[in-house]
Amino acid sequence: MEETKHWENLKSGDINALQELYNHHISALYKYGMILCRDDDKVKDCIHDMFLSFWANRSGLTVPSSGKAYLMVSLRRRIFDKGPKSILETTPLEDADIDDKQTADPETQWMMSETEEETQRKLEQAMGRISDRQREIVHMKYIQQLDYEDIARIMSLNYQSARNLVTRALAALRKEMTLILLILIVLM
Amino acid sequence: MEDKFTTYSPIHLAGEDYFVRWVLHREYEEQWTAWMQQHPDRKPIVEEARQIVLTLSESKDEGISAAGKSELWNRINNSIQAESKKPARNNIRQLLIWTVSAAAAFALMVWINNLTTHERIIAKAGEQKEVFLPEQSAVTLNAGSSIMYKENSFGQDRILRLEGEAFFKVIPGSSFTVETEGGTVTVMGTSFNVLSRNGRFEVSCYTGKVKVQNDKKDQLILTTGQQSIKRKKDDSLNLDTFIPISDTPDWTVGRFPFENQPLSEVISELERQYAVDVRLDKGLEDIEYTGLFETGNLDTAVYLITWPLHLKSSIKGKTVTISR
Structure with missing residues (x-):
């Protein structure tokens, strides 16, 4: 596989291989980092440090079976190691949301029809x-579309716990979405 | 597709790998079409589950802009270039610092070493080890286990650290202590087995009396034929009994019986005993296994595990694959 080749070339000191790996994974990594902490600077710093350390320790690298999972677990560790969660991270999303949408006042928002965009916003x-x-x-x-094996490895869970956590998350999401729907109806 | 899916709620179905791959990547198309034809009543559930998967996979997360992407790469690249220049600039100073710190570290190591010499005995995967401690107590180490003690003070305090599983025959005398991740075992003179692995902490008393203590200072005193098992839920110690058929545990004679244990546990033991790598198909980890395997012949051992569960297996060198 091409990905394995890049890791091997990186081991033997090819900086282009590092750049290939960066280009290939950066979008997914950045998105994942932003889920872990809603702090653009911190995510970029951690990605920077991570690639730097891959380079510095390249000769001792073991070629991972899933590069994506390996990168995600490394990034996760770095973000969690980098001290307390930022204030931004603990702020519920909807506050930030209101700032983004200052153009539409609340009333017009309620009036908006049930478009796909609306579902996405509620989600x-x-x-x-x-x-x-x-x-x-x-x-x-659902975004990174990893299978449970990789997810379990990244989050240090066993297979069944990962499976259960998804079920609980979906149940919680559904409950929240119904709740938001209800609030909207009441306010109307 | 499997029959169990008929009992799934939309949420369960939406969390199922097979289902997600079908919705997002059109994999398993044939199987799912056939399944839908067999179970037309499931249609509303499938529809809802499909909606859940699609909605979630389309959620817009903040991505990185093209400019941000190349900017970040430039930053990484610059740092790398800067790193590689550094040693050249401070060559002599760097060397001096290195020499001094290496000498200091070496001196410190020698000094510490004189204070305490740690003796460490390791049984690798595929081997069991029988050793005598300095005061003649006997320890049998199971595969993939280790003990460590301080050579200078063991004669006085009889304290050792265990990772994995071991059977102890302790010469009567002052207290003898086994420390593990899950808790501590203290005895005077007796024989007992300690298992401390993957969050499990189990102590079985074969003769005499054993005191077991966990991190929360819960205590149990065990006598012959009693065992203490740490409950996963709250780490509490629970008293249980067993029948010590022989005077040493089964594993010391190469027998590994299991009763309603998840297959993943059985496989871990197999990997340790035969020093092999087992690839287990997804979804098989939690199947319960009752039976036994023995050391000696890998083929037979694998057969004894897979046959009662109707599983298939293949062995290639040091890799065993187990599938449905």
Whole structure:
């Protein structure tokens, strides 16, 4: 596989291989980092440090069976190691949401028809209300589309716990979305 | 597709790998179409589950802009270039610092070493080890286990640290202590087995009396034929009994019986005993296994595990694959 080749070339000191790996994974990594901590600077710093350390320790690297999972677990460790969660991270999503949408006043928002965008917005709100771990695993399952084996490895869970966590997260999401729907109806 | 899916709620179905791959990547198309034809009543459930998967997979997360992407790479690249220049600049100073710190570290190591010499005995995967401690107590180490003690003070305090599983025959005398991750075992003179692995902590008393203590200072005193098992839920110690058929545990004679144990546990033991790598198909980890395998012949051992569960297996060198 091409990916394995890049890791091997990196081991033998090819900086282009590092750049290939970076280009290939950066989008997914950044998204995942932003799920873990809603702090653009911190995510970029951690990605920077991570690639730097891959380079510095390249000769001792073992070629991972799943590069994506390996990178995700490394990034996760770095983000969690980098001190307390930022204030931004603990702020529920919907507050940030209101700032983004200052153009549309609340009333017009309620009036908006049930478009796809609306569902996405409600989902975003609901995602802000479930637990950190639930949010993380939903992201890994449906955005990164990893299988349970990799998810379990990244989050240090066993297979069954990962499976259960997804079920709980989906149940919580559904509850939150119904709740948001109800609030909207009452306010109307 | 499997029959159990008929009992799934939309949420369960939406969390199932097979289902997610079908919805997002059109994998298993044939199987799912056939399944849907067999179970037309499941249609609303499948529809809802599909909606859940699609909605979640389309959620827009903040991505990194193209500019941000190349900016970050430039930063990484610059740091790398800067790193590689550094040693050249401070060559002599660097060398001096290295020499001094290496000498200091060496001196410190020698000094510590004189204070305490740690003796460490390891049984690797595929081997069991029988050793005598300095005061003649006997320890049998199971595969993939280790003990460590301080050579200078063991004669006085008889304290050792265990990782994995071991059977002890302790010469009567002052207290004898086994420390593990899950708790501590103290005895005077007796024979007992300690298992401390993957969050399990189990102590079985074969003769005499054994005191078991966990991190929360819960205590149990065991006599012959009693065992203490740490409950996963709250780490509490629970008293249980067993029948000590022989005067040493089964594993010391190469027998590994299991009763309703998850297959993953059985496989871990197999990997340790035969120093092999087992690839277990997804979803098989939690199947319960009752039976036994023995050391000696890998083929037979694998057969004894897979046959009662109707599983298939293949062995290639040091790799065993087990599938449905």
